Amino acid sequence: MTVLDTDLRPAEPPRYVVFWQRYRRNRAALLGLGLFAIVVLMALTAGLVDPGDPLRRAGLPLVAPFVDAANPLGTDQLGRSILSQLFYGARISLLVGVVATLVSIIIGIVIGALAGYFGGWVDDLLMRITEAFQTIPNFVLLLTLVAILGSKIEWITLAIGIVSWTAPARMVRAEFMSLRNREFVDAARNLGVSNTSLIFREILPNALPPIIVYASVIMALSILLESALAFLGLGDPNYASWGNMIGQGRAVLRTAWYCSAIPGIAIVLTVLSFSLLGEGLNDAMNPRQKQ
Amino acid sequence: MTADTAPILTVRDLRIALPEGADRPFALQGLDLTVHPGEIVCMVGESGSGKSLSAGAIMRLLPEPHVHVAGGKIIFEGEDLLAKTEAEMRKVRGNRISMIFQEPMTALNPQKTVGWQIDEVLKLHMGAKRKERQAHALEMLKRVHIPDPESAYNAYPHQISGGQRQRVMIAMALSLSPKLVIADEPTTALDVTTQLQILKLIRDLQKEDGAGVLFITHDFGVVAEIADHVIVLRQGEVVEQGPADQVLNDPKHPYTQALIASVPDLLPPPPKPVTTLPVVLKGTGLRKTFAARGGLLTGKRKAVVAVKDLSFELHQGETLGVVGESGSGKTTVSRLVTRLLDADAGAVEVDGTDLLACTPRELRGMRKHIQMVFQDPMASLNPRKRVVDIIAQGPIVHGEDPDKARARARDLLELVELSPAAANRFPHEFSGGQRQRIGIARALAMEPKVIVADEPVSALDVSVQAQVLKLLADLRDRMNLSLLFVTHDLRVAAQLCDRIIVMQKGEVVEAGFTAEIFANPQHPYTQNLLASIPGRTWTPPYRKTDAA
Numbered sequence: 012m013t014v015l016d017t018d019l020r021p022a023e024p025p026r027y028v029v030f031w032q033r034y035r036r037n038r039a040a041l042l043g044l045g046l047f048a049i050v051v052l053m054a055l056t057a058g059l060v061d062p063g064d065p066l067r068r069a070g071l072p073l074v075a076p077f078v079d080a081a082n083p084l085g086t087d088q089l090g091r092s093i094l095s096q097l098f099y100g101a102r103i104s105l106l107v108g109v110v111a112t113l114v115s116i117i118i119g120i121v122i123g124a125l126a127g128y129f130g131g132w133v134d135d136l137l138m139r140i141t142e143a144f145q146t147i148p149n150f151v152l153l154l155t156l157v158a159i160l161g162s163k164i165e166w167i168t169l170a171i172g173i174v175s176w177t178a179p180a181r182m183v184r185a186e187f188m189s190l191r192n193r194e195f196v197d198a199a200r201n202l203g204v205s206n207t208s209l210i211f212r213e214i215l216p217n218a219l220p221p222i223i224v225y226a227s228v229i230m231a232l233s234i235l236l237e238s239a240l241a242f243l244g245l246g247d248p249n250y251a252s253w254g255n256m257i258g259q260g261r262a263v264l265r266t267a268w269y270c271s272a273i274p275g276i277a278i279v280l281t282v283l284s285f286s287l288l289g290e291g292l293n294d295a296m297n298p299r300q301k302q
Numbered sequence: 303m304t305a306d307t308a309p310i311l312t313v314r315d316l317r318i319a320l321p322e323g324a325d326r327p328f329a330l331q332g333l334d335l336t337v338h339p340g341e342i343v344c345m346v347g348e349s350g351s352g353k354s355l356s357a358g359a360i361m362r363l364l365p366e367p368h369v370h371v372a373g374g375k376i377i378f379e380g381e382d383l384l385a386k387t388e389a390e391m392r393k394v395r396g397n398r399i400s401m402i403f404q405e406p407m408t409a410l411n412p413q414k415t416v417g418w419q420i421d422e423v424l425k426l427h428m429g430a431k432r433k434e435r436q437a438h439a440l441e442m443l444k445r446v447h448i449p450d451p452e453s454a455y456n457a458y459p460h461q462i463s464g465g466q467r468q469r470v471m472i473a474m475a476l477s478l479s480p481k482l483v484i485a486d487e488p489t490t491a492l493d494v495t496t497q498l499q500i501l502k503l504i505r506d507l508q509k510e511d512g513a514g515v516l517f518i519t520h521d522f523g524v525v526a527e528i529a530d531h532v533i534v535l536r537q538g539e540v541v542e543q544g545p546a547d548q549v550l551n552d553p554k555h556p557y558t559q560a561l562i563a564s565v566p567d568l569l570p571p572p573p574k575p576v577t578t579l580p581v582v583l584k585g586t587g588l589r590k591t592f593a594a595r596g597g598l599l600t601g602k603r604k605a606v607v608a609v610k611d612l613s614f615e616l617h618q619g620e621t622l623g624v625v626g627e628s629g630s631g632k633t634t635v636s637r638l639v640t641r642l643l644d645a646d647a648g649a650v651e652v653d654g655t656d657l658l659a660c661t662p663r664e665l666r667g668m669r670k671h672i673q674m675v676f677q678d679p680m681a682s683l684n685p686r687k688r689v690v691d692i693i694a695q696g697p698i699v700h701g702e703d704p705d706k707a708r709a710r711a712r713d714l715l716e717l718v719e720l721s722p723a724a725a726n727r728f729p730h731e732f733s734g735g736q737r738q739r740i741g742i743a744r745a746l747a748m749e750p751k752v753i754v755a756d757e758p759v760s761a762l763d764v765s766v767q768a769q770v771l772k773l774l775a776d777l778r779d780r781m782n783l784s785l786l787f788v789t790h791d792l793r794v795a796a797q798l799c800d801r802i803i804v805m806q807k808g809e810v811v812e813a814g815f816t817a818e819i820f821a822n823p824q825h826p827y828t829q830n831l832l833a834s835i836p837g838r839t840w841t842p843p844y845r846k847t848d849a850a
Binding site for chain 1: 637640642665666667669670673674676677678681682683684685686695696699700719720721723724727728731732733736739741744748769
């Protein structure tokens with residue numbers, strides 16, 4: 012009469028299906044995904060839209076948008092096409108966003124995981140270093156690093172990664188501190204699993220969801236930081252970047268506002284897409300937080 | 303005895319609807335019950351049977367609108383509670399119907415003193431002066447036998463023990479002489495000796511006041527201890543109700559029979575002549591203190607001795623039980639012998655090798671000889687791994703070919719009576735009992751000499767508990783395993799253990815064959831423990847059931 016405990020429940024659909032169903036519920040997140048897709052598409056098709064160098068002279072300087080068919084979004088004060096700069100700028104923004112985020116997340120995970128897992132003096136030491144970084148304002152540190160390293164795009168990306176690892180490190184540490192006492196970690200240790208595998212194979216996958224969500228925030232911040240650097244004229248002048256465009260457009264802001272407004276809108280929408288994406292990821296990965 | 307007086311509470315055909323997408327449309331389907339003055343009605347059922355929700359419905363404390371009453375009547379002293387407005391309900395709650403919760407630590411506000419919290423109830427419903435209220439509160443604390451009521455009145459919840467907190471809850475619940483007391487698993491979080499005292503207290507006070515009690519529990523021992531009338535719930539439906547005596551000793555419904563048959567009886571197995579077999583696990587002089595780490599400015603706090611000089615021997619094929627209440631150090635013992643915690647002193651010998659003297663590298667190799675089954679089936683399996691990988695992980699770490707290890711993991715699933723289809727699923731798709739089976743399979747995959755089981759069935763429902771215990775006993779006999787079994791439940795210990803060690807505050811107070819200790823306990827603490835087992839005078843009737 013008793014239901015035998017060994018009967019299995021019906022199988023659940025695969026993980027990615029469940030994930031997509033939860034993600035889909037959030038309309039704003041779908042919008043974010045759409046915007047993100049557009050930016051990626053822009054980056055991919057930049058070569059098709061304008062096979063030449065985006066920084067070459069393409070027409071008369073300061074042509075307003077929707078006037079000249081050859082330069083649909085107009086030209087800047089040096090006669091460069093805003094449209095093709097916009098498309099090539101998407102590449103730089105994505106590159107900076109993705110690489111800088113990877114750099115900061117990887118540093119954050121290593122430091123946070125070690126501090127959270129081992130605790131004690133390791134934790135004390137690593138957290139004091141983290142605090143030292145946190146006390147210096149992000150942008151000031153970034154300026155210093157760029158001043159030292161030079162303003163090549165690779166160095167800028169690395170520098171952005173270096174100034175934004177502290178928040179993920181603290182997050183990973185907190186996750187590790189709560190997860191390391193869970194019984195499944197003891198169970199794995201009792202099987203003879205080494206510390207390295209415990210950290211990276213057992214605990215880390217469980218600590219990842221909030222980190223991935225936060226990564227979208229870092230990505231948005233990195234793009235903003237890069238733009239801010241370029242705006243101050245510290246960006247890499249050899250690449251078309253949205254920040255560079257705004258920075259140069261500033262000089263003609265009153266006469267040709269579109270020179271800085273168009274890349275500005277691009278930045279706003281890209282950053283917005285990342286935040287919405289992050290929110291959707293949060294709903295999909297931590298379904299129990301919201302009900 | 304009181305059946306001729308008018309009932310305090312009558313529930314007719316109560317239905318509680320669950321939100322869409324739940325496992326069933328109704329949490330409770332057609333509940334009928336009556337509580338008379340001076341009567342204790344026990345609602346028994348396993349987790350998910352809807353027993354707590356019915357209490358919520360009576361108090362109107364359901365998480366509406368997701369879960370709401372969909373039909374039926376709740377008549378309390380002639381008035382229909384469902385027809386009352388929220389404001390009218392507020393006058394009833396705490397005043398004429400009161401509730402005792404399961405977890406006294408979370409049911410009390412940690413920021414306020416005990417006295418303030420009792421006074422709050424009195425302020426709302428009594429309408430007396432401050433002095434009178436305080437006198438009444440002290441009187442109530444005295445009635446629930448709290449030593450030194452004055453200091454308890456001014457204490458914060460964390461400053462008094464768990465049993466005392468539950469007494470405070472009872473004092474609060476009874477302070478306005480309610481007509482109906484709803485007790486939702488009030489003793490589940492308590493140790494067995496405290497549990498008995500609290501049960502006695504509830505019964506005595508209820509007799510004095512003549513209130514009706516609706517007592518919710520999952521434990522048939524508690525039912526036997528306290529109930530006048532019993533209602534058995536299963537998946538939201540009443541399967542049987544009747545006088546306690548009849549339901550306990552002559553259950554009619556097969557489900558009740560199966561439930562009662564799952565209650566472990568208190569007859570330990572006859573002592574096995576195991577002492578001639580080789581010793582596989584030997585602990586000598588184990589000691590562990592937890593030094594509280596003082597901060598820079600706070601100074602050092604006093605260290606707590608968790609285990610004080612423990613020695614034991616476990617023979618091949620034998621089950622040694624470690625029993626004790628919370629804080630006795632029994633869980634620390636399980637962590638020390640597996641070296642998940644480092645002991646301060648002593649030795650743990652597995653087959654003659656001292657585990658505690660091993661280097662980290664040697665230790666990882668030794669770990670395959672001593673495996674563990676954990677307490678919490680929700681927390682002990684990595685939620686991000688498939689079952690087959692969880693089970694195969696150990697052998698793979700110890701150098702077995704991954705494909706072979708996975709094939710063996712599938713065989714092990716069969717051994718623990720799970721379908722091979724379970725292999726590719728994730729842990730959250732299983733019930734508690736099933737997860738515990740996976741935990742057992744993981745331990746067995748290493749072909750260990752010793753299995754340490756830390757309260758492996760305490761988180762499970764009684765019928766599932768019986769099935770898992772039976773599996774453990776079967777496997778032990780078939781594979782000649784040696785078990786070190788840590789438990790707080792003496793019924794479980796009686797069923798499985800050949801010998802037991804009784805621990806109190808980190809010290810062994812008594813050790814010997816289970817049968818001998820149960821028949822003739824020597825130490826006063828053991829005597830007290832045994833005398834506190836709920837329903838110890840009640841022996842479940844034996845009936846053949848087709849399952850379990």
